[in-house]
Amino acid sequence: MLEEVIRLDLQHLNQTAQQMRRHIVEMIVKAGSGHPGGSLSLADIMTALYFHAMQVDPQRPDWPERDRLVLSKGHAAPALYAALAMRGYFPVDELATLRQLGSRLQGHPDMKKLPGVEMSTGSLGQGLSAANGMALGLKLKGIESNVYVIMGDGEMQEGQIWEAAMSAAHYRLGNVIGFLDYNRLQIDGPVEFVKSVDPLGDKWRAFGWHVIEVDGHDIAALVQAIDQAKARTEQPSLLLCRTIKGKGIGFMENKAEWHGKAPKAAQLAEAIQSLQGGAQND
Amino acid sequence: MTKKMATREGYGLELARLGEQLPHIVVLDADLSKSTMTHHFAEQFPNRFFNMGISEADLMGTAAGLATTGHVPFASTFAIFAAGRAFEQIRNSIAYPRLPVVVAATHAGLTVGADGGSHQAIEDIALMRALPGMTVLVPADAVEAAQMVQAAAVLGGPVYLRLGRSSVPQLARPDDYQFTVGRAELLAEGDDVAIFACGIMVQAALEARALLAQQSINASVVNISTIKPLDVAAIVEAARVTGCVVTAEEHSVIGGLGSAVAEVLAEHYPVPMERVGVLDTFGESGDPDDLLAKYGLTPNDIAEKSIRVWRRKRS
Numbered sequence: 001m002l003e004e005v006i007r008l009d010l011q012h013l014n015q016t017a018q019q020m021r022r023h024i025v026e027m028i029v030k031a032g033s034g035h036p037g038g039s040l041s042l043a044d045i046m047t048a049l050y051f052h053a054m055q056v057d058p059q060r061p062d063w064p065e066r067d068r069l070v071l072s073k074g075h076a077a078p079a080l081y082a083a084l085a086m087r088g089y090f091p092v093d094e095l096a097t098l099r100q101l102g103s104r105l106q107g108h109p110d111m112k113k114l115p116g117v118e119m120s121t122g123s124l125g126q127g128l129s130a131a132n133g134m135a136l137g138l139k140l141k142g143i144e145s146n147v148y149v150i151m152g153d154g155e156m157q158e159g160q161i162w163e164a165a166m167s168a169a170h171y172r173l174g175n176v177i178g179f180l181d182y183n184r185l186q187i188d189g190p191v192e193f194v195k196s197v198d199p200l201g202d203k204w205r206a207f208g209w210h211v212i213e214v215d216g217h218d219i220a221a222l223v224q225a226i227d228q229a230k231a232r233t234e235q236p237s238l239l240l241c242r243t244i245k246g247k248g249i250g251f252m253e254n255k256a257e258w259h260g261k262a263p264k265a266a267q268l269a270e271a272i273q274s275l276q277g278g279a280q281n282d
Numbered sequence: 283m284t285k286k287m288a289t290r291e292g293y294g295l296e297l298a299r300l301g302e303q304l305p306h307i308v309v310l311d312a313d314l315s316k317s318t319m320t321h322h323f324a325e326q327f328p329n330r331f332f333n334m335g336i337s338e339a340d341l342m343g344t345a346a347g348l349a350t351t352g353h354v355p356f357a358s359t360f361a362i363f364a365a366g367r368a369f370e371q372i373r374n375s376i377a378y379p380r381l382p383v384v385v386a387a388t389h390a391g392l393t394v395g396a397d398g399g400s401h402q403a404i405e406d407i408a409l410m411r412a413l414p415g416m417t418v419l420v421p422a423d424a425v426e427a428a429q430m431v432q433a434a435a436v437l438g439g440p441v442y443l444r445l446g447r448s449s450v451p452q453l454a455r456p457d458d459y460q461f462t463v464g465r466a467e468l469l470a471e472g473d474d475v476a477i478f479a480c481g482i483m484v485q486a487a488l489e490a491r492a493l494l495a496q497q498s499i500n501a502s503v504v505n506i507s508t509i510k511p512l513d514v515a516a517i518v519e520a521a522r523v524t525g526c527v528v529t530a531e532e533h534s535v536i537g538g539l540g541s542a543v544a545e546v547l548a549e550h551y552p553v554p555m556e557r558v559g560v561l562d563t564f565g566e567s568g569d570p571d572d573l574l575a576k577y578g579l580t581p582n583d584i585a586e587k588s589i590r591v592w593r594r595k596r597s
Contacts, residue, residue, distance in 0.1 A: 064352075119350065120374070120375070120379040129340045129343025129371075130344070130375055132343075133347020133349070137352070138351055160337075163335075163337035164340050
């Protein structure tokens with residue numbers, strides 16, 4: 001019986017992730033620009049966070065005891081916006097305003113404009129430091145919430161990430177849980193051709209983090225990994241998530257060209273069909 | 283002899299004093315706490331002090347995160363590493379989300395001295411004042427530095443507080459002087475030329491005024507301790523009374539106080555103007571006083587420029 005409930009819940013979470021992908025593609029097509037590849041690779045992680053792990057209250061976005069999420073790879077804003085809208089922070093219809101003049105949905109997340117956005121990000125390398133600051137602040141206030149932070153693998157080329165990795169370990173920030181979207185592609189091509197970042201697990205372990213390697217598209221595994229990370233109260237954890245850039249849309253998967261390019265309106269039907277095909281396979 | 287104290291010392295002592303009163307103050311440093319004087323706070327409030335090591339980008343980002351949880355972080359390091367190295371972190375993690383972080387940068391300007399040109403920030407005011415919503419404060423002495431700490435702690439937005447390494451005399455001013463963000467301080471009246479100064483150059487301007495008086499030129503001296511938002515009314519009024527102005531700053535003549543005043547006067551009340559500052563060059567190692575002399579930042583330099591602009595007005 002219990003297993004049945006969990007299975008149904010997983011099915012629901014997988015459907016949520018697919019719906020999130022549909023929103024991501026639709027809003028980027030409507031906007032005519034944006035970053036589909038690295039947004040799609042995050043849909044399952046976002047689902048595990050906003051629809052399972054995170055203690056949040058969309059009616060009270062400034063609730064002091066909420067969990068926080070910092071999207072350090074801020075160009076994946078469509079994934080964050082879709083998750084926030086689906087979770088009830090603002091109307092889903094508003095997703096159609098992405099990147100338009102006067103919209104709360106800026107090209108990169110703006111905490112001053114949109115409820116639910118915890119940190120203004122987009123300039124790569126800066127999110128982990130901010131997450132650490134939040135974690136220190138929460139500890140000072142005796143609040144036991146967690147701070148989640150999502151980083152890209154290309155972003156590992158930013159030096160500030162490693163400054164912040166040292167800080168989190170030094171200050172024993174067990175309330176910091178990082179996700180590394182390890183999709184192996186960046187704008188100019190494969191990360192290993194642009195500038196190698198491997199071996200990432202070894203690097204983070206050497207910096208004092210508890211590293212959990214996980215399939216970033218397996219929501220059950222993600223949920224389990226998050227629970228494992230939460231249990232580490234004196235050490236920050238990193239979920240090294242193997243992902244596929246453009247995940248869910250056949251013609252985008254594993255293609256660097258879809259890092260920062262919007263599909264044409266004519267490609268939308270094919271994209272949605274691809275998503276529906278994928279959902280049936282799940 | 284008046285009491286001498288560096289503005290960084292006034293900052294550090296006041297921060298430690300205020301820590302008791304304002305529990306939401308936290309302090310971050312980048313391995314320079316004995317130089318920035320945040321060690322006073324660290325000794326009293328070790329749980330609210332975070333040494334981030336030699337990682338200025340991380341320092342600013344961490345401060346930003348702390349600010350989101352209802353704290354007012356004071357992030358300290360040398361001006362060259364704060365405004366310079368971590369400029370984009372200040373821009374995007376602090377100023378863009380309008381977080382109440384006080385970037386308290388010490389060792390600004392040439393009077394860093396022997397460490398030399400690599401460590402003498404002469405462009406930090408220009409960088410910081412270009413950021414939307416950034417309040418830029420430059421105290422003239424340790425008393426004003428302490429008052430700025432109080433003001434910055436409750437301002438509710440990003441602040442750049444520019445502090446110096448060398449001891450400076452306490453300005454002669456009424457005991458009840460109270461610094462207010464955005465308000466210039468008229469230190470001495472005069473109707474022949476107005477001298478607008480900030481930081482250590484305020485004292486130099488007062489000395490220049492005495493030199494000018496020997497030649498029967500009456501200078502007014504205004505302490506522009508808030509570079510942004512600038513006290514436009516006070517600047518225009520002094521320019522209107524005197525008809526010519528000189529600016530004096532321990533900073534490049536490009537982008538700092540001189541530029542800010544020129545922008546105001548060009549739009550509101552154009553009068554002849556001269557600037558005293560570092561003339562688009564880097565500094566070098568040396569004794570602070572010798573450096574000020576070599577780079578044209580002495581009371582004599584201010585007096586000479588004042589006479590020049592006063593003649594321009596009359597011609």
